[in-house]
Amino acid sequence: MQDNFDIVIVGGGPIGIACGLEAKKNGLSYVIIEKGPIVNSLFNYPINMQFFSSSEKLEIDDIPFISKEAKPKRNEALEYYRRIVTSNNLNINLFEKVGTVTKKNDFFEIETDKANYLAKNVIVATGFYDLPNxxxxxxxxxxxxxxxxxxxxxxxxxxxxxxxxxxxxxxxxxxxxxxxxxxxxxxxxxxxxxxxxxxxxxxxxxxxxxxxxxxxxxxxxxxxxxxxxxxxxxxxxxxxxxxxxxxLTGYRPNFKFLQDLGIELSQDNKKLPSYNPETMESNVKGLFLAGVICGGMETHKWFIENSRIHAPIIINSIKEKLKQV
The missing domain is CATH 3.50.50.60 (FAD/NAD(P)-binding domain)
Structure with missing residues (x-):
């Protein structure tokens, strides 16, 4: 199995999947690593949950999301994102947890509970649903x-x-x-x-x-x-x-994981991670942030509908960097 990639994507939620789609379309080698099933966070939502956003705002890569009502429910979202993964044959490793990400020279070494990987770039799209307040x-x-x-x-x-x-x-x-x-x-x-x-x-x-x-x-x-x-x-x-x-007092990103990666956080209660909004690259060269994790403790600022644009921004940035090598 290939263990040397242009990109390792940490997190197989909607935004991680969007990043994988963009990488594949642009001919970049990639793997998505998800610690649970496809869109693990959505899977763990309440059974009857209905989204605030309408279905078209949850679409990624212009793939139509058809739902019975204007605002889809959890089971419809699971079906939508699962079909995107399977129909596009995305390279995704499920039930695999990332342990450490270490940068050595121009590469990142990613160690999981199942394998080791080398990557020129890493995208962190881990969301915020893992740690309750x-x-x-x-x-x-x-x-x-x-x-x-x-x-x-x-x-x-x-x-x-x-x-x-x-x-x-x-x-x-x-x-x-x-x-x-x-x-x-x-x-x-x-x-x-x-x-x-x-x-x-x-x-x-x-x-x-x-x-x-x-x-x-x-x-x-x-x-x-x-x-x-x-x-x-x-x-x-x-x-x-x-x-x-x-x-049910809310959830927060895994800030320790971000800090272990070398990502700087703001010193106030917001704990905003450092990144360039034009490229989504963090203060660690080659390490990008995507999705709700960009908001730190302000978990209400980023959603699928307004952070799906992160995928093309990041992949375009990586393509430009690879041209310069």
């Missing part, structure tokens, strides 16, 4: 607590507390309530998040106002026990009977 309270490690939500059926007839006010938290609250869960929302701010999908926000507000879903605003969790949940509210501490906790 912890709430850092006693009991967070209990089996009843999860930072990922999959299927509402699991919580039927259970007392479920959901921590958060973003799209993931609100979707989970509505779905689980409709499957028979007794849902309580713990919201740090004074209201439901303003970036919640516009067709969903009125629904959750109505359910809260009618009392179907309980919500505590300006509140935060202080401790979790096997049978209860303690929260701090403007009216003081409240202890709730509780079976399960979904702490």
């Amino acid at each position: 912890k709430i850092n309270v006693q009991g967070e490690e209990l089996p009843k607590v999860s930072h990922y939500y999959k299927d509402p059926h699991f919580y039927a007839s259970q007392k479920l507390a959901i921590v958060g006010a973003s799209n993931s938290a609100i979707d989970a609250a509505l779905e689980c309530w409709r499957k028979g869960a007794e849902v309580t929302l713990i919201i740090r701010g004074p209201e439901v998040g303003k970036r919640v999908k516009y067709w969903v926000r009125p629904d959750i507000i109505n359910r809260i106002e009618e009392g179907s879903i309980k919500a505590y605003y300006n509140a935060n969790v202080t401790s979790i026990s096997p049978t209860t949940l303690t929260i701090n509210t403007p009216k003081g501490a409240i202890v709730l009977e509780n079976d399960f906790v979904l702490a």
